[in-house]
Amino acid sequence: MRKLIRSYTFRTVVQGLITIWAVMTFTFFLIRLMPGNPAQIKIDEYVDRYGMSEDQARQQVATLFNYDPDQPVFEQYVDYLSDLVRFDLGRSLTSTETPVAEQILRFLPWTLFSVGLALLVAFSLGVLVGLAMAYWRGGLLDNVMTVFASVIYAIPDYIIALLLIMVAGVQLKLIPVGELYGGSTQGIEPGFTVEYILDLLKHAFLPVFTYVLATIGGWMLTMKSSTISTLGEDYITVARARGLPERRLLTAYVGRNAMLPLMTRLAISIGFVVGGSAIIETLFLYPGLGRNLVLAIGLRDYTTMQGIFLVIAISVVVSNILADLLYGWLDPRVRLGGDKGTE
Amino acid sequence: MADGSVVLSVEDISITYTTQRGIVQAVSNVSFDLHAGETLALIGESGCGKSTIVLGLIGLLPKTGKITTGKVTYRRRDGRLIDVLGLNKEQMRQFLWNECSMVFQGALNSLNPVLKISSMIYDTARAHGMRADEAKKRALSLFEKVRLDPLRVFNSYPHELSGGMRQRVLLATALLLRPQVVIMDEPTTAVDILTQRSIIKVLKQLREELNFSVIFISHDLAVAAEIADTVATMYAGEIIEKGPVSEVFYRPRHAYTLGLLEAAPRLSTGAEELMSIPGSPPDLIDPPKGCKFHMRCRFVTDECKTTKPPLQASSPT
Amino acid sequence: MSTAQRAPLVELKHVDRFFRKGNATLKVLQDINLNVYPNEILCLVGESGCGKTTTGKIIAGLLNHSGGEVNVQGRPLASYSDRREKAHLRRTFQIVHQDPFASLNPSHTIAKILSFPLLRHKMVKNRTELAARLLELLELVDLTPPQDILNKYPHQLSGGQRQRVSIARALTVQPKLIVADEAVSMVDVSIRIGILKMLLRLKEELDIAIVFITHDLALAKYFAWQGRIAVMYLGRIVEIGRTPDVIGNPAHPYTRALLAAVPEADPDVTRAKEEMPLRSEDIPGLLNIPHGCAFHPRCPFFVPGLCDAEVPKLAVARGFNQEAACAPLELGLPLTTYAG
Ligand SMILES: Nc1ncnc2c1ncn2[C@@H]1O[C@H](COP(=O)(O)OP(=O)(O)O)[C@@H](O)[C@H]1O
Ligand SMILES: Nc1ncnc2c1ncn2[C@@H]1O[C@H](COP(=O)(O)OP(=O)(O)O)[C@@H](O)[C@H]1O
Numbered sequence A: 001m002r003k004l005i006r007s008y009t010f011r012t013v014v015q016g017l018i019t020i021w022a023v024m025t026f027t028f029f030l031i032r033l034m035p036g037n038p039a040q041i042k043i044d045e046y047v048d049r050y051g052m053s054e055d056q057a058r059q060q061v062a063t064l065f066n067y068d069p070d071q072p073v074f075e076q077y078v079d080y081l082s083d084l085v086r087f088d089l090g091r092s093l094t095s096t097e098t099p100v101a102e103q104i105l106r107f108l109p110w111t112l113f114s115v116g117l118a119l120l121v122a123f124s125l126g127v128l129v130g131l132a133m134a135y136w137r138g139g140l141l142d143n144v145m146t147v148f149a150s151v152i153y154a155i156p157d158y159i160i161a162l163l164l165i166m167v168a169g170v171q172l173k174l175i176p177v178g179e180l181y182g183g184s185t186q187g188i189e190p191g192f193t194v195e196y197i198l199d200l201l202k203h204a205f206l207p208v209f210t211y212v213l214a215t216i217g218g219w220m221l222t223m224k225s226s227t228i229s230t231l232g233e234d235y236i237t238v239a240r241a242r243g244l245p246e247r248r249l250l251t252a253y254v255g256r257n258a259m260l261p262l263m264t265r266l267a268i269s270i271g272f273v274v275g276g277s278a279i280i281e282t283l284f285l286y287p288g289l290g291r292n293l294v295l296a297i298g299l300r301d302y303t304t305m306q307g308i309f310l311v312i313a314i315s316v317v318v319s320n321i322l323a324d325l326l327y328g329w330l331d332p333r334v335r336l337g338g339d340k341g342t343e
Numbered sequence B: 001m002a003d004g005s006v007v008l009s010v011e012d013i014s015i016t017y018t019t020q021r022g023i024v025q026a027v028s029n030v031s032f033d034l035h036a037g038e039t040l041a042l043i044g045e046s047g048c049g050k051s052t053i054v055l056g057l058i059g060l061l062p063k064t065g066k067i068t069t070g071k072v073t074y075r076r077r078d079g080r081l082i083d084v085l086g087l088n089k090e091q092m093r094q095f096l097w098n099e100c101s102m103v104f105q106g107a108l109n110s111l112n113p114v115l116k117i118s119s120m121i122y123d124t125a126r127a128h129g130m131r132a133d134e135a136k137k138r139a140l141s142l143f144e145k146v147r148l149d150p151l152r153v154f155n156s157y158p159h160e161l162s163g164g165m166r167q168r169v170l171l172a173t174a175l176l177l178r179p180q181v182v183i184m185d186e187p188t189t190a191v192d193i194l195t196q197r198s199i200i201k202v203l204k205q206l207r208e209e210l211n212f213s214v215i216f217i218s219h220d221l222a223v224a225a226e227i228a229d230t231v232a233t234m235y236a237g238e239i240i241e242k243g244p245v246s247e248v249f250y251r252p253r254h255a256y257t258l259g260l261l262e263a264a265p266r267l268s269t270g271a272e273e274l275m276s277i278p279g280s281p282p283d284l285i286d287p288p289k290g291c292k293f294h295m296r297c298r299f300v301t302d303e304c305k306t307t308k309p310p311l312q313a314s315s316p317t
Numbered sequence C: 001m002s003t004a005q006r007a008p009l010v011e012l013k014h015v016d017r018f019f020r021k022g023n024a025t026l027k028v029l030q031d032i033n034l035n036v037y038p039n040e041i042l043c044l045v046g047e048s049g050c051g052k053t054t055t056g057k058i059i060a061g062l063l064n065h066s067g068g069e070v071n072v073q074g075r076p077l078a079s080y081s082d083r084r085e086k087a088h089l090r091r092t093f094q095i096v097h098q099d100p101f102a103s104l105n106p107s108h109t110i111a112k113i114l115s116f117p118l119l120r121h122k123m124v125k126n127r128t129e130l131a132a133r134l135l136e137l138l139e140l141v142d143l144t145p146p147q148d149i150l151n152k153y154p155h156q157l158s159g160g161q162r163q164r165v166s167i168a169r170a171l172t173v174q175p176k177l178i179v180a181d182e183a184v185s186m187v188d189v190s191i192r193i194g195i196l197k198m199l200l201r202l203k204e205e206l207d208i209a210i211v212f213i214t215h216d217l218a219l220a221k222y223f224a225w226q227g228r229i230a231v232m233y234l235g236r237i238v239e240i241g242r243t244p245d246v247i248g249n250p251a252h253p254y255t256r257a258l259l260a261a262v263p264e265a266d267p268d269v270t271r272a273k274e275e276m277p278l279r280s281e282d283i284p285g286l287l288n289i290p291h292g293c294a295f296h297p298r299c300p301f302f303v304p305g306l307c308d309a310e311v312p313k314l315a316v317a318r319g320f321n322q323e324a325a326c327a328p329l330e331l332g333l334p335l336t337t338y339a340g
């Protein structure tokens, strides 16, 4: 038993659970501190839009909602927790009767697909280019790419998105931005058909391109500096002296060691894939979790927001654990039970 | 290269580094012959150009370094002469380790931390067309010779080995492809006394069994006294004295060598009077005229300040 | 050798020092008994990781001990409670590190580096006194002419000069004891001896004690010929005594092994040296220190049942003048090669 408690896996899992619980509790109370509540927002809407009287609207909303704003917050919290341990995320407050879990499952794939694809592209491309920049340091590629990466790194993603829409879409008419809104074109039957997959890629292009542009500069620059310091290591010179071909040198000796410091960063990025980017998805009307979160925040849809935050927290924690495992796999020095050296 | 027993002949080599402050004359007109089975110790204080010479020999100078003059000739086992500085990149890659291998100072950093010792061996073998099973067999027998537990070490990661073990792994790896020349750059600096002893012992044994030539670089006179056949003293980028070990140690002819010997503490003597050499080595960007040692030399004459003395054969007197 | 009659500056009694490493405890020092007398030279030698620096820091008051007692100038360290006394203690003991590059602030001139402690500890009254003291300090460490050095930055000096500045800085506060931790290890051979000679001269002129830490036995022998040597192995002192005794007639097998392993700058002597083969070449880690005498798994004179039973105490064995911690030696057994 003691051994279990002291074991690395056990400690990691417990730590993860505590983190998730803490984030969940924090967001639970935080979102209730926002001005307004879902019922009030709906009432205001009815009053504004349909010209109902305050009382009428209140009655209307009461029939729609199973949310009682007067219930003490702590009681709500206990209810929520007790549902949660039964893996019940509750129902959406605004589109009643839709379980939050179902909603999340509906939007999550879009985000996973677009942000995941972007991360994959940005990371692999960034690492490769960064490696090349450091290897041919001072060359044309290095000079051009350093400027490019520094500039692109400094621009926030939503500016890139706006620039894409304004310049490439509206001004130059290079990209039919209007056609590309949404996740897929209406009318095309979902399925494993070439047509549908191409359509998916087409619609994902703008957000993915934006994400890639927004993050690739960072990957390139960190990889470059990490590679430069790795190239200065003794074992690289020694491997050269052993007459290893440059290709082997560049992959197993330079590349692998230079990538180690990027792993923590990668883990954090993977964790945030699930959350997506609320602003980008909103700008491109992409039906992902981020956009859904923005909508939920606007409507003060507490349960949906909680559900999404919970999923984000879980994914960050899980990806951190995965990163540890990955790091251990890449760097034998941190593998458990190592360190037999005496010096 | 008339003498058939010379495996490596260095003639009049000079190397510079370009830096922001100016051009560093790191090595000036150095010549020496390395005979088959001979151990040549290059001794001198840090910064005198020892590492630069060998990096130049094996084409691994940093980009800022440049060989300005000189010729390096290597005699292969089949008698063919190779102009080492004239090799192209691929030829040099094949020359390295097959003919001439190297052991570097930092044993702790000389091994790729993410690869097992076995991968390092296989990589080296593959780069030179040696079959994997043969490489493994040879590595295991070499590990045995350097008194390591062969299989355990073969399957270890570098961090699982102590500094002394790593240095012995590097020594064994240097002999993997049966080179004629092994260059060792301060292989026993930064290791402990007992580890140093075991490395020296292993090196002596291997040299006897496998009969390779060694260029042994050290700032430690004692280690050179222990294993060298020939000693070359370097000062400010030049070889200022060269000769058989007993000549150089017992009848030093250059004031700098004498100064080094007088500054080296010994255990076997009782109370001893040591002397240090006044001043410090010259700036190699703007080296002094004449003999580069003249400002620190107690035997200095006016001639020393203007005329560079030639290296004369140190013959028994 | 009148030093031994004076009361010790620092007394370590059964001093332990542990460090935590994850869940394990590193026993870096165990049961260290050591006195440092005024104006003496005490050399700590041993391989890296044996605890020399840790001992030096405890002597200099820069590190707390985990167990045992430390007495400073006859009083327990803990009894120095008020701030003035503590500050005074800190001034009495100084440490000079191996790497003068790391210990001298690169953005300050030498004058500033040296003035700082002088002003802080109010060792000078006014500017003229400060200027005079700076010149005096630089002359003490043979940095002449001192005016040339004062306005330079550390990187404009050679390694040897930098180390002299570190020593001058230690001297600003008129210490009674200087711990020199590998102080000349990074300095070139030809310059080393000059610095050591200067330290010896300062010791006489200024009546200071020097704890000299090194891994180089030949250097230790040269520097501490008039003083004492303590040989450490895996956190314990295994032999201690006057230098000519320890070097000329080593008692503990570990000391013998070390001395046999050191090469000499004399081809005939070094090649004729009799080697002492050890039973194992691996140094055990501090996490699993062998039971009994920590050296027993490597010792060629291992006596089963004796050496691995209890930790041997330091004692003077027959035929020796120095203390050594070796059970067979203390029992007067002949040291014969273990054949098991
Ligand atoms: N990459 C470099 N760039 C500029 N100068 C260098 C470089 N490497 C070495 N030097 C200079 O060349 C001289 C010889 O250095 P080195 O060959 O490393 O000496 P040693 O091995 O004898 O200590 C020194 O003065 C050193 O400062
Ligand atoms: N602050 C510390 N935390 C953990 N371990 C330490 C610390 N300081 C020293 N050690 C360990 O104590 C041992 C002895 O260190 P040290 O006194 O520096 O030895 P030496 O100076 O003889 O080389 C080493 O194994 C070192 O890793």
Ligand SMILES: [Mg+2]
Binding pocket: B047, B050, B051, B052, B185
């Ligand atoms: Mg060097």
Ligand SMILES: [Mg+2]
Binding pocket: C052, C053
């Ligand atoms: Mg130390």
